[in-house]
Amino acid sequence: MDNKVAPNQVLKSHEVEPNASGGLIVRNQSGFSTIYRLIDLCLVTLLYYASAFYYDSPVTAGSLLFLFVYVISFQFSGECVELYRSWRGHRTNEMLRAAAIAWALSMLATTAFGFFFFGDLKITPPGVLLWAASSFVVVLAWRFVMRKFLFRLRRSGLNSRKSIVIGATQLGYNMANQIVSNEHLGIRFLGLFDDRGEDRLPHEFKNQVLGNIESAIEMAKRNEVDYIYIALPMSAENRIRHILEKCSDTTANVYIIPNFFMYNLLNARWQSIGSVQALSVYDTPFQGASDVLKRFEDIVLSILILMMLAIPMLGIAAAVKLTSKGPVIFKQKRYGLDGKQITVYKFRSMTTQDNGAVVKQATKNDARLTKIGGFLRRSSIDELPQFINVLQGRMSIVGPRPHAVAHNEEYRKLITGYMLRHKVKPGITGWAQVNGLRGETETVNKMVQRVEYDLDYIHRWSVWFDIKIVFMTVFGGLANKNAY
Structure with missing residues (x-):
């Protein structure tokens, strides 16, 4: 299938901070x-x-x-x-x-x-x-x-700076709105500037342009402007270079607002390759200290949970063995970090063990369910052995739920950005699951919604966010009517 379904806001634009290790672009540090x-x-x-x-x-x-x-x-x-x-x-x-x-x-x-x-x-x-x-x-x-x-x-006007935006574009208009809407930033917006005549401006920008770019530069030369934001499309490279040369004759702080957001950045960051700066468009939030912190969180929580649930898990294992033929633990191949295959453990809840090129999702009143299989799945008890996967380092407590390999291969062809959910380790619970998106995905749109939540989690990750999801899982997300 050539046409893919694009999630409605799968990836959200966010502030891009460069790498502080050398190069022409450095991270902005607080003076305080x-x-x-x-x-x-x-x-x-x-x-x-x-x-x-x-x-x-x-x-x-x-x-x-x-x-x-x-x-x-x-x-x-x-x-x-x-x-x-x-x-x-x-x-x-x-x-x-x-x-x-x-x-x-x-x-x-x-x-x-x-x-x-x-x-x-x-x-x-x-x-x-x-x-x-x-x-x-x-x-x-x-x-x-x-x-x-x-x-x-x-x-009150103290500790404030005066700013202008060069470029009557949608990006420039958004920048102006952000400055005006966040007055606590202490940045006063003076106006938009563009060389195009009013007849060539988009309708929404007419009567909002104060003058041409030359007049903006003259204002900066008279020290009437502190910040100049250049919001022109990346295709206007020569024009931007010309404006920068003019701005070098002023003392204003000059910022280029790159239109990178058209690429739907995911944890984008600058990387130094020798003396060259490269922007990672799709990246993982777990690097350096964040990776160590996430792993520490997983180890501590999984050990505590396994210690508390060891005896109940033995009872569940016995119930699985006594009520149906087959192994207690169902092992299935799924995609993990970076799309590499991992083995995921579950208490067996079905009479079959699908793990090949075709895997049928569980449905309501599924004939394959064992006597206690429906209860195990609805209550998420069948997922408990995955805390062992967490200790092994294959999974995390919180993250996008892993899907069967067959389902991954199916949906990656249908949903744009689907494989980006594998930029982090899969989780036992996730942002999508606590928002009601677990169980059968009988339509592509339902999977699109799940991917939206998964990528939103990757974008917003923090320890606090993980704790919030764990609490939502324990106090409201364990049982779900959509899990069969």
Whole structure:
């Protein structure tokens, strides 16, 4: 089939940040980064001493080591969640969420350290609890207050910059709307500029262009403009180069807004190949510290879950064996990370074990179901052995659900972007599943919706997002009427 079904917003455009390691393009760092680090350090240290003083605990070398472990862990966790980047242009709750995750990870590491060396540290448990609770509140609260203070300053005109957009294009119009709609950024929009006459402009941009590009450059030369955003199509390379040469005679900050979003970027990032910069259009979010963090999350959760469910799983295995002929565990080939085949474990719920070129999906009142197969599938209990797959490193707790190889080969021909869901490890539960998209996909449109959610998950991934999906699975997503 030549025509593919394109998911409606499978991939969402997002800010592209270049690689900071050399080249002409570098990552934008917040000027407040060092200040934020110092304030965190001072507040956490002061709260530690205050808690010790309140409980009359001696501050020894051991207890200071305990504090040191927390500080180092917080800095490392902060780097993992990019806590100290510039949050200008992002929502406040995103910044607070990153701070909360950094606090939780560092407190977990510090508690583990204290558990093994508690006798040598000479710290008071109530004092540690008070310090932990107060540091959580303060680390979030002072950021919230600072954020609101900066917003108020910018809305009043202080700490603000004046900007213009060159290019009466849809991209330029979107940029102008973003500047106007986010006044807390402290960027005042002065207008659009384009060399085309009004008769050549798209209808929606007529009467909105203040002048030609030369007049925009003259404004910048008179120091009336701080930011110049060039929003021209990539095909206008010579025109953009000419504008940049003119802008070099000004002191304005000049930004090119590339029309990369036409390619539906997935975790795009810059990569340095020697002295050449390359943009990855489709990439995975799990690189470096993020990959380590995700793997740590999977190992800890899967071990805890397997320990809690070991005895129930033995009972389920016995029930499977006693109610039907065949093995307890059904092993099926599915696509994993990077589209490589993996073996996935499930409690057998059917009398057949389809694992070839043709795999029929389970349907309502399917004759192949065993006596307890329907219950196992509706309650997702048949998926429990996949926690072993997680420990093996083949799967993750949260991620796109793996499909049978035959289904992958079928849908990759029908749905644009289908194979991009394999840029991460498949999961036991996923964003699509907790939104009701599990079980039989009797129409292509249902699979399109599932792919949309899967790629949205890859785009938005964070530890907090994983935790949210796990909670949604436990408290609402285990049983599903669509699972047969």
